[in-house]
Amino acid sequence: MSTSTPDGSDVVVTPEEAQELEHPPLLVLDPVTAWLDVRGLGEGPLSWERIGDGQSNVTFLLRRGERRLVLRRGPRPPLPPSTHDMVREARIQQVLGAHDVRVPRILAVEEGTDVLGVPFYVMEHLDAEVVTDTQPGALADDPAARAAASAGVVDTLVSLHTVDVSAEDVAALGRPEGYLERQVRRFTDLWPQVSTRELPGFDPLATWLDEHRPTRSAHAVVHGDFRLGNLMLDPTHPGRVVAILDWEMATLGDPLADLGYLTATWSDRHGAWPATVMDHSPVTVQEGWWDRDELAQRYAAATGADISHLPWYRALALWKAAVFCEAIRTRWLRGERPGDQRFAPMLEEGVPELLRQAQEHSRQL
Known part of the structure; x- marks a missing residue:
């Protein structure tokens, strides 16, 4: 279920709160909201929900008003060299999407580490189902x-x-x-x-x-x-x-x-x-x-x-x-x-x- 309330561990509001934690959080709401604002991706308060069954990289469903977005990032640092490369992953989808491969559309890519400590990208949210342990x-x-x-x-x-x-x-x-x-x-x-x-x-x-x-x-x-x-x-x-x-x-x-x-x-x-x-x-x-x-x-x-x-x-x-x-x-x-x-x-x-x-x-x- 989507929430706008940080959990104080994986999700916090400010970079200052992130610095106080023993382990870096996965999502910091204020800088991500500002990053989305600059790119015109939604308006208003940001709510979030952890989605996906992946055990390596991390995916969040973000909501801003009526807009739904998906943010994908690597796990907490330190990371082994040449792994969890979100910039490359986004580029692959952009290339293959141009060849009619069914991939979500990439909306924006952050190559630096200032916002979340690792690179990440945001893609469109699709109204479809992922089948794991239940059948929709x-x-x-x-x-x-x-x-x-x-x-x-x-x-x-x-x-x-x-x-x-x-x-x-x-x-x-x-x-x-x-x-x-x-x-x-x-x-x-x-x-x-x-x-x-x-x-x-x-x-x-x-x-x-x-x-x-x-x-x-x-x-x-x-x-x-x-x-x-x-x-x-x-x-x-x-x-x-x-x-x-x-x-x-x-x-x-x-x-x-x-x-x-x-x-x-x-x-x-x-x-x-x-x-x-x-x-x-x-x-x-x-x-x-x-x-x-x-x-x-x-x-x-x-x-x-x-x-x-x-x-x-x-x-x-x-x-x-x-x-x-x-x-x-x-x-x-x-x-x-x-x-x-x-x-x-x-x-x-x-x-x-x-x-x-x-x-x-x-x-x-």
Whole structure:
């Protein structure tokens, strides 16, 4: 529920109040209001609401009179180098929006740190639904609507992967050659930086991923976190995806990385794979939602992609997720995630389980 009352921890009114806190707040109302005023984004008092299920970056719904806006920023500093780059994330959406990718319109970007201590951007608010642990509208009681939504998820991914990566502005978003090799190397190098414990499953998986890396792959825009919880669905026509959210990890690379991530983190009604901390939309176990194989088969039919190595991409997805989740756990142990009483405590066992399931996928090849 939206409120104009600061909570004194995550949200305060003035910079002076922010300086008195042990940990910097996420939203400071007075300077944000002034920043919005300069850019003509709404009028009057500012009310706010924390939204989204993301465990990394932070999203607020802002209201000023009849105007609704969405502010997105990184977590509290200190931040690892080259992570939580909100300026780049906004630019990606601006570029892809010009190529008919369904993204919210970016209204303003703050590259400096004077307002909130980190860069941030503001985008339009869309009248659509994000599905996680509840099913809005027709999805609540109509299996046919759930099937339509499943098809819409895959078709949206297919559409993203057909964007022309040779276009000058799109080509500037990344270097697709060597994408898989760089992914394995980067996350192998990240692990000792983010983990404070020994988990024996990590290094063998890193070696296996490197030694069994697919050598032939297509080039496409890769979202990097493509899942149901990062899509906004039309509440009256659930098969229509209104927008794709959370572009922090987007680049150019192998499109099957997105399909591997989508299917590895999709809650499957057949129960072939135990749930993990990455199953952010558990409703898909209910009747009507497609299972993982149905999603993959529709993608393959639409694109002609060879998905025989999909278990490798699923293993990569969960192995990478283990790195991200371990980083969250470490930040929590250091006191950098005050108020997190649900997600981070789950990661003591949640990260080892991600590694175990990644290993299970590796055995499917």
